[in-house]
Amino acid sequence: MSEAARIYRQLYRIRRVEEEVARVYPTDVIKSPVHLSIGQESVSVGLCEALRPEDAAFGTYRSHALYLAKGGNLRAMIAELYGKATGCAKGKGGSMHLVDVAAGMFGASAVVGTTIPHAVGYAYAVKLRREPRVVLCVFGDGATDEGVFYESLNFAALKRLPVLFACENNRYAIHTHQRLRQHLPEICARAAALGIPSERIEDADPFAIAARARAAADAMRGGDAGPFFLECMTYRWKEHVGPGEDYALGYRERSEAEPWIHGDQVAKVAAQLPPDERARIEEAVEAEIADAFAFAEKSPFPDDAELWTDVFREAP
Amino acid sequence: MSERDGSYVDGLREAVLQEMERDPSVVCFGLDVDDPKAIQGTTRGLVEKFGQGRVFGTPLAEDAMTGVAIGMALAGLRPVHVHIRMDFLLLAMNQLVNIAAKSSYMYGGSVSVPIVVRSMIGKSWGQGAQHSQGLYSYFMHVPGLKVAAPTNPHDAKGCMIAAIRDDNPVMMVEHRLLYPHRGPLPEAPYEVRPGRARVLAQGGDVTLVGISHALAECLRAQRHLADVGVAAEVIDPIWLAPLDVDGIAASVAKTGRLVVVDNGWTTCGASAEIASAVLEKLQGQRDVRVRRLGFANTTCPPTPGLEALFYPSARTIAAAARDLVEGRATGWLPAERADAVEIEFRGPF
Structure with a gap:
């Protein structure tokens, strides 16, 4: 499969999964919050295109795209959203805490910025054991308001750890624009000030993101190159939480979204593929999605006894 | 059998050293763990033996x-993270409560977080508002965390080894005034596992439960009480979470009187938890009288006279216990005795 075909399959799959989530959401089969990545898929897809299966990734509460791009199990994800026992966290995590250890997807957190140091600590272990792996650390512009962001970047730079920091800058922390939260807009300049080479990609082009991420990951893999910081500009099409749009709230104008919707990376990459190849990809993805939702539908809810399990890991 | 003697510091240091020798996944870090003072000696020699990859000082970035x-x-390591003051853990609460405690559960058992968080409570020589707090009840409140508060060298070593081997986050609550305490300290590694309290002195009149350094004061109070014919049973919970409620309740079922002495504030504190858990267990079986003692409900003052009033002492514990036993305010306060005074450390630190 060509890079374009791989990337398109990922983009289309994530877009369609989330459109299905949005479609079923009003029926209340998903009784918990969902933070959709629609419009932002190309960042996770580009980043994960640069990773190997044994690499690790840490994300945020808006991690459907990252989870799927990193190879997380689709059936287990949808079942998790449905609160079913077959979910990736047995129904005890929900959309905000997707995890797939086998795929290297180490969980997402609902508290902004909290997973950044986890990626750094994981990378410390990787480097201590001299493993040729890298750790991807994805967070939003909101996380760069938090103190833990600076503490974590400093430590990663100090110890020259193999972390690829990736800021998905969609400009909004819930409904508050970056200009109302930060005096200086250049997030990657702050990473540079901490001694981490950094670069900003303006248009969310997955091929450009993949190329830059691959170069950085390959340089740091198993060596002493240290972290790299990528700021990826993108845009959230949907409301902060939930399946709908929120332009009527008045905190942003639809005109701000329009260039991003016109430049939709899913459509752009689709146009690069021969129609028959594109159709084959879409058909396979649609079948997979239908299967995953059917699997979630028919899976059982957890037994009552599951309330009490997993509070602690007990020795076997 | 000749038993080796050692200090609380020796116990802590030897536990980490032996576990690091046994298990290459154990690492130890924190502010100043590798400096010349080596956290009062508790991390002495570790960096020389295991190198800077496994033992390192950190930036001031608790979060x-x-x-x-x-x-x-x-990623499979077993970190021991050291804080020279428990007060500084407030900077780490988000990670401890929102992530460490919850990861096993919210990721459906697919991950575990075997970390040990060491922290030290200060007392005396003017430690003041922010070097004196015993905040362990915050952690007892949260499912998914275990809390140990050993009071002697033997348990300091055994709890530390058990904590390192535990697959869950464990808070190791240490007390600065216990560091020079000496006692039996077996050389071979051993575990003091969670959930078993220990009876340190037997008596039928009143049960004294002492937490962390307050246990040392309870042992001294027991001698004051013996002088006036009151037989106190002294219990060290050792682990606060999980708590050995059955063990404490068995003693209270015998004595009918419970004094819980905390090294923290009483409101919503460990003493409140212990007292109510015991009462819930014994209600309908035994009429129980209860008294809680702890920090004065103020901020800790550094000036010596007020600082002394801030803490329960062996004498005030004995007085409260005797009043409980007699069921009235006796007005008794034992005289100071030379063999029941803490050797407090001198400054500057």
């Missing part, structure tokens, strides 16, 4: 470094 410990644990 991120706690998250780093969690990330290390997710």
Whole structure:
């Protein structure tokens, strides 16, 4: 499969999964919050295109795209959203805490910025054991308001750890624009000030993101190159939480979204593929999605006894 | 059998050293763990033996470094993260409560977070508002965390080894005034596992439960009480979470009187938890009288006269226990005795 075909399959799959989530959401089969990545898929897809299966990734509460791009199990994800026992966290995590250890997807957190140091600590272990792996650390512009962001970047730079920091800058922390939260807009300049080479990609082009991420990951893999910081500009099409749009709230104008919707990376990459190849990809993805939702539908809810399990890991 | 003697510091240091020798996944870090003072000697020699990859000082970044410990644990390491004051854990609460405690559960059992968080409570020589707090009840409140508060060298070593081997986050609550305490300290590694309290002195009149350094005061109070014919049973919970409620309740079922002495405030504190858990267990079986003692409900003052009033002492504990036994305010306060005074440390630190 060509890079374009791989990337398109990922983009289309994530877009369609989330459109299905949005479609079923009003029926209340998903009784918990969902933070959709629609419009932002190309960042996770580009980043994960640069990773190997044994690499690790840490994300945020808006991690459907990252989870799927990193190879997380689709059936287990949808079942998790449905609160079913077959979910990736047995129904005890929900959309905000997707995890797939086998795929290297180490969980997402609902508290902004909290997973950044986890990626750094994981990378410390990787480097201590001299493993040729890298750790991807994805967070939003909101996380760069938090103190833990600076503490974590400093430590990663100090110890020259193999972390690829990736800021998905969609400009909004819930409904508050970056200009109302930060005096200086250049997030990657702050990473540079901490001694981490950094670069900003303006248009969310997955091929450009993949190329830059691959170069950085390959340089740091198993060596002493240290972290790299990528700021990826993108845009959230949907409301902060939930399946709908929120332009009527008045905190942003639809005109701000329009260039991003016109430049939709899913459509752009689709146009690069021969129609028959594109159709084959879409058909396979649609079948997979239908299967995953059917699997979630028919899976059982957890037994009552599951309330009490997993509070602690007990020795076997 | 000749038993080796050692200090609380020796116990802590030897536990980490032996576990690091046994298990290459154990790492130890924190502010100043590798400096010349080596956290009052508790980390002495570790960096020389195991190198800077496994033993290192950190930036002043409690929040991120706690998250780093969690990330290390997710990658298969067993970090021991050291804080020279318990007060500084407030900077790490988000990672401890929102992530470390919840990861096993919210990721459906697919991950575990075997971290040990060491912290030290200060007392005396004017430690003041922010070097004196015993905040362990905050952690007892949260499912998913274990809390140990050993009071002697033997348990300091055994709890530390058990904590390192535990697959869950464990808070190791240490007390600065216990560091020079000496006692039996077996050389071979051993575990003092969670959930078993220990009876240190037997008596039928009143049960004294002492937490952390307050246990040392309870042992002295027991001697004051013996002078006036009151037989106190003294219990060391050792682990606060999980708590051995059955063990404490068995003693109270016998004595019918419970004094819980905390090294923290009483409101919503460990003493409130212990007292109510025991009462819930014994209600309908035994009429129980209860008294809680702890920090004065103020901020800790550094000036010596007020500082002394801030803490329960052996004498005030004995007085409260005797009043409880007699069921009235006796007005008794034992005289100072030379063999029941803490050897407090001198400054500057």
